[in-house]
Amino acid sequence: xxxxxxxxxxxxxxxxxxxxxxxxxxxxxxxxxxxxxxxxxxxxxxxxxxxxxxxxxxxxxxxxxxxxxxxxxxxxxxxxxxxxxxxxxxxxxxxxxxxxxxxxxxxxxxxxxxxxxxxxxxxxxxxxxxxxxxxxxxxxxxxxxxxxxxxxxxxxxxxxxxxxxxxxxxxxxxxxxxxxxxxxxxxxxxxxxxxxxxxxxxxxxxxxxxxxxxxxxxxxxx
Numbered sequence: 001x002x003x004x005x006x007x008x009x010x011x012x013x014x015x016x017x018x019x020x021x022x023x024x025x026x027x028x029x030x031x032x033x034x035x036x037x038x039x040x041x042x043x044x045x046x047x048x049x050x051x052x053x054x055x056x057x058x059x060x061x062x063x064x065x066x067x068x069x070x071x072x073x074x075x076x077x078x079x080x081x082x083x084x085x086x087x088x089x090x091x092x093x094x095x096x097x098x099x100x101x102x103x104x105x106x107x108x109x110x111x112x113x114x115x116x117x118x119x120x121x122x123x124x125x126x127x128x129x130x131x132x133x134x135x136x137x138x139x140x141x142x143x144x145x146x147x148x149x150x151x152x153x154x155x156x157x158x159x160x161x162x163x164x165x166x167x168x169x170x171x172x173x174x175x176x177x178x179x180x181x182x183x184x185x186x187x188x189x190x191x192x193x194x195x196x197x198x199x200x201x202x203x204x205x206x207x208x209x210x211x212x213x214x215x216x217x218x219x220x221x222x
Contacts, residue, residue: 005053006076014038015046019055022072024085024210025162025180028061029070059183063167069183074205085213088160090116094172094179095165097125098148100132100196101184105164105203107141112211119146120154122171129188135196151175160214164203182206 010016017036021027027035033043047070050056055076061067091113093105098121106119128146136143151172155161161179163169169181184202187195 002054006055009049009053009055012046014042015050018046018050018070019072019077022056022070023074023077024206024213026059026069026071026183027181028067031181032070061166061170061183062186063165063170067166067170069166069181071183074209086160087215087217088115088158089217090118090156090159091214092151092155092159092161093117093119094151094161094163094168095119095121095186096123096167096171097121097129097188098150099125099127099129100188101164101186101199101203103128103143103146104132104136104141104200105162105207107136107143107146108200108204108207109211111141112207113214115214115216118149118154118159120149120151122151122168124148124150129191131187131191131193131196135187135193135200139200158217162210180210 010019014036018032021032021035029043029047032038033040047056055073056070057073058068059071061069091109093102093109095102098119102119102121106117109117125148128143128148133143155176161176163172163179163181164184165186166183172179184199187199189195
């Protein structure tokens with residue numbers, strides 16, 4: 001019954017467009033409405049139905065606490081694989097301090113794609129967080145040579161930018177307007193091994209979905 005209800009919910013073009021948008025990144029209701037050209041009352045109706053059938057969930061922004069972000073419950077779409085949706089010569093992962101999530105994401109990306117990657121911060125720290133280095137090491141990744149960098153020194157015009165934290169997404173504003181946003185909780189807030197492991201797991205699941213959907217310009221990443 002639940003599967004049938006989800007299929008019924010996806011049978012409406014606007015709701016299918018919402019799911020397509022959330023497949024690769026999170027978004028606030030306002031961002032979705034602007035992107036899809038939906039008035040707020042109609043968008044609220046569609047979101048309510050998608051929420052009722054378990055396809056989406058809401059989280060509170062770690063930056064602007066007044067905001068909420070919509071997140072696709074990908075386990076309900078386990079049989080859905082993204083088609084090639086993006087073309088980019090490089091993927092740049094951005095978080096506020098460029099000390100944990102963005103470096104972990106870039107390291108994971110290298111396992112999944114030959115498309116080059118980089119990471120940067122909107123307000124970079126002096127060093128990569130030791131908790132990120134340790135977590136990477138436990139999962140066969142290396143951040144020993146990783147250094148922090150400012151986005152203004154890193155970003156190129158054709159990069160696909162993925163903001164992996166709420167603060168970075170909100171601070172970027174109109175820069176990299178076609179970016180993706182992943183609302184990944186900040187593991188440095190608590191600094192526990194579990195927090196870093198959870199962040200890595202979240203990033204890994206998202207990169208599993210994104211990597212098959214990105215192709216280099218004029219070619220294949222195989």
